[in-house]
Amino acid sequence: MPTLLLRNGRVIDPSQNLDRVTDLWIADDKIGGLGSPPKPPDEVLDCTGMIVSPGLIDMHVHLREPGREEDETIETGTRAAIAGGVTSVACMPNTEPPLDTRDAAEFVILQAKRAGNCNVFPIGAVTKAREGKELAEIGKLVDGGAVAFTDDGSPVFNAEIMRRALEYTKMFDKAILVHAEILELTQGGVMSEGEVSLRLGLRGMPAVAEDIMIARDIMLAELTGGKVHILHVSTAGGVDLLRQGIAKGIRCSGEACPHHFILTDKELERFDSNYKMSPPLRTQQDVDAILTGLEDGTLSVLATDHAPHAPEKKAKEFDQTPNGIIGLETFLPLCTTFLVETGVLTWPQMIEKMTINPAKVLGIERGTLQVGKKADVTVIDPNVEWVIDVNAFETKSRNSPFHGWKVKSRAMATIVRGAVKMSRLK
Amino acid sequence: MKHLLGLNPLSAADITALLDRAETYVGVGVGDVPKRDDLKGKLIVTLFFEPSTRTKISFQLAARRLGGDVQDFSPGGSSTSKGETFIDTVRNIEAMGIDAVIVRHTSSGAPEMLTRHLQKHVSVINAGDGSHEHPTQGLLDILTIRQRKGTIAGLTVALVGDILHSRVARSNIHGLTKLGAKVIVCGPPTLVPPEVRQFGVEVADDLDDILPRCDVVNLLRVQFERQRSAFFPSVGEYAHLFGMNGGRMKRAKSDVLILAPGPINRGVEITPDVADGPNSAILAQVENGLAVRMAVLATTAGGGRG
Numbered sequence: 001m002p003t004l005l006l007r008n009g010r011v012i013d014p015s016q017n018l019d020r021v022t023d024l025w026i027a028d029d030k031i032g033g034l035g036s037p038p039k040p041p042d043e044v045l046d047c048t049g050m051i052v053s054p055g056l057i058d059m060h061v062h063l064r065e066p067g068r069e070e071d072e073t074i075e076t077g078t079r080a081a082i083a084g085g086v087t088s089v090a091c092m093p094n095t096e097p098p099l100d101t102r103d104a105a106e107f108v109i110l111q112a113k114r115a116g117n118c119n120v121f122p123i124g125a126v127t128k129a130r131e132g133k134e135l136a137e138i139g140k141l142v143d144g145g146a147v148a149f150t151d152d153g154s155p156v157f158n159a160e161i162m163r164r165a166l167e168y169t170k171m172f173d174k175a176i177l178v179h180a181e182i183l184e185l186t187q188g189g190v191m192s193e194g195e196v197s198l199r200l201g202l203r204g205m206p207a208v209a210e211d212i213m214i215a216r217d218i219m220l221a222e223l224t225g226g227k228v229h230i231l232h233v234s235t236a237g238g239v240d241l242l243r244q245g246i247a248k249g250i251r252c253s254g255e256a257c258p259h260h261f262i263l264t265d266k267e268l269e270r271f272d273s274n275y276k277m278s279p280p281l282r283t284q285q286d287v288d289a290i291l292t293g294l295e296d297g298t299l300s301v302l303a304t305d306h307a308p309h310a311p312e313k314k315a316k317e318f319d320q321t322p323n324g325i326i327g328l329e330t331f332l333p334l335c336t337t338f339l340v341e342t343g344v345l346t347w348p349q350m351i352e353k354m355t356i357n358p359a360k361v362l363g364i365e366r367g368t369l370q371v372g373k374k375a376d377v378t379v380i381d382p383n384v385e386w387v388i389d390v391n392a393f394e395t396k397s398r399n400s401p402f403h404g405w406k407v408k409s410r411a412m413a414t415i416v417r418g419a420v421k422m423s424r425l426k
Numbered sequence: 427m428k429h430l431l432g433l434n435p436l437s438a439a440d441i442t443a444l445l446d447r448a449e450t451y452v453g454v455g456v457g458d459v460p461k462r463d464d465l466k467g468k469l470i471v472t473l474f475f476e477p478s479t480r481t482k483i484s485f486q487l488a489a490r491r492l493g494g495d496v497q498d499f500s501p502g503g504s505s506t507s508k509g510e511t512f513i514d515t516v517r518n519i520e521a522m523g524i525d526a527v528i529v530r531h532t533s534s535g536a537p538e539m540l541t542r543h544l545q546k547h548v549s550v551i552n553a554g555d556g557s558h559e560h561p562t563q564g565l566l567d568i569l570t571i572r573q574r575k576g577t578i579a580g581l582t583v584a585l586v587g588d589i590l591h592s593r594v595a596r597s598n599i600h601g602l603t604k605l606g607a608k609v610i611v612c613g614p615p616t617l618v619p620p621e622v623r624q625f626g627v628e629v630a631d632d633l634d635d636i637l638p639r640c641d642v643v644n645l646l647r648v649q650f651e652r653q654r655s656a657f658f659p660s661v662g663e664y665a666h667l668f669g670m671n672g673g674r675m676k677r678a679k680s681d682v683l684i685l686a687p688g689p690i691n692r693g694v695e696i697t698p699d700v701a702d703g704p705n706s707a708i709l710a711q712v713e714n715g716l717a718v719r720m721a722v723l724a725t726t727a728g729g730g731r732g
Contacts (some may be wrong), residue, residue: 201557271535317533
């Protein structure tokens with residue numbers, strides 16, 4: 001049984017309220033414990049000056065396989081994950097065909113195993129073919145490894161279907177992940193509606209299109225006792241609704257993506273499609289509300305909405321380009337630079353939103369350094385400054401608005417089930 | 427000035443210089459007045475991805491009257507219908523050695539996108555992009571007003587109709603406010619978003635109420651092709667509330683100037699008696715369009731002062 005010693009790092013594990021400088025050892029694929037292993041380790045990583053964190057989880061990733069391998073494959077997407085310090089991704093079901101059957105979920109897990117990079121947890125579609133008409137075979141999907149359900153990319157627009165999905169998933173204690181959008185209000189929209197969209201002559205999507213559906217789904221969660229998680233919250237109204245829902249004891253949670261708390265719709269001024277996503281970039285007031293929501297705990301999860309698109313697709317006329325940006329390799333440094341460095345969150349608070357909190361939403365036994373759990377660990381240099389270069393990325397796509405940005409902190413080693421999958425340590 | 431993407435990026439001085447230059451070009455190449463050679467040896471391309479007859483012809487005539495060579499590349503049955511991308515199409519045309527491209531596109535921002543993909547020496551002139559800007563239309567409207575009224579500063583100009591979808595409205599708003607006019611936008615609230623106040627304009631929804639104050643009324647075309655849902659109940663109701671007719675003219679100042687960017691829908695935004703009446707400058711707009719486009723081409727592709 002090989003052992004690995006991570007020596008002298010600042011071990012931060014919010015799942016156990018742990019934050020101190022110590023050694024951590026791993027035996028085979030499990031956490032052995034703090035301090036020294038019983039016998040001399042087979043391998044030692046010097047983590048002096050580093051943070052040793054439970055492996056980061058990104059619960060909102062589009063891996064594109066099957067069907068859109070020109071954008072990303074499970075192999076390249078998971079390679080990007082470990083390059084960014086992410087040991088587990090949950091992947092969205094809007095593939096072609098969608099992940100709406102047990103065999104589709106099992107295909108993803110098989111491809112992830114073949115790639116051998118990080119853990120991949122498939123998320124199943126709520127409805128067959130993501131058409132919003134009939135429930136997918138949720139029970140079989142659970143048996144095939146699906147950890148949650150969503151029609152992400154699209155909302156479950158029929159309230160009756162959403163209600164039944166929330167009731168039905170209670171049998172398996174799985175969450176429904178909500179892409180909140182009232183389609184009638186966003187039809188043809190390519191950015192947030194406001195002064196900037198009016199000036200640019202681009203069709204706007206009003207913030208209330210998101211708020212109304214967040215309100216609907218929190219109320220349906222209250223009615224049914226089901227569990228909703230609001231994906232990529234981008235509006236001040238959405239943060240407020242979530243705060244009220246949580247206060248009432250409704251089973252709801254929410255996530256924020258870096259672009260929604262760093263950028264505003266003013267970035268669209270030059271019609272650069274790397275700033276086009278759904279939900280869209282909003283106003284400074286929304287950015288401030290998301291930061292407050294992260295600070296007060298309303299938004300318990302950080303995730304990327306990693307959405308790779310091949311360069312030729314993003315190089316079209318603005319209104320003809322697809323929504324979304326890549327995020328796995330910029331996740332940690334952007335969160336550090338704009339949450340920790342700015343004093344919005346402490347390191348343990350940020351790590352909590354990238355580890356144990358998403359693990360709880362998905363109901364997976366990850367995001368912790370407790371003895372005996374799977375040894376997923378991320379070693380972070382909190383002080384290194386570097387410049388983002390999309391051309392050096394592992395992901396297959398290049399659609400990031402953060403190219404050329406100077407950021408702080410970087411994953412220095414990524415350990416998945418006890419194996420060092422990525423190391424920048426000397 | 428290398429490109430003309432819109433009036434919003436320009437200063438009042440830039441706009442005034444273009445208008446002054448356009449004044450000197452009115453009538454050039456018509457009848458006995460000789461053509462000029464500002465664009466001699468230059469290849470100017472028109473690339474219209476949206477149907478247009480008059481704007482394209484106006485630009486082509488303008489380039490010829492400045493001695494330029496003109497070639498139309500507007501796709502009909504050409505490569506874009508075979509799946510070639512916009513950028514590839516334009517880069518292929520560029521490789522033929524062009525000096526300027528005049529582009530009209532249904533997508534807002536398409537001309538600006540071209541400036542990032544073409545070689546530095548090629549000028550890009552926006553002939554209308556989506557709902558964004560139509561700068562030469564804005565300039566020709568403003569030139570027409572200046573000719574008739576002598577000045578822009580201090581005038582009250584109403585833009586009536588579909589502000590939400592109109593690129594003509596945006597270029598007019600930016601140009602007129604920069605030159606010191608008071609702009610009132612008037613239309614149903616479905617087509618006049620409240621954020622438009624941030625452009626420094628007054629918002630109104632009662633044409634009869636504002637008419638007595640207006641020196642100029644510019645009647646935007648109802649763009650049936652851009653309607654995605656019911657912005658107003660019927661054409662008849664639109665004409666009833668916002669159409670300019672003989673009855674309404676009585677409420678206006680006697681010297682009110684009536685503009686319409688065209689092509690006009692007679693009986694909808696304007697009735698024939700007004701369109702063809704003494705206050706209308708609709709045909710002067712067409713003539714000024716040529717002069718403005720000559721000024722724009724000479725200033726951008728012609729490389730500087732005349």
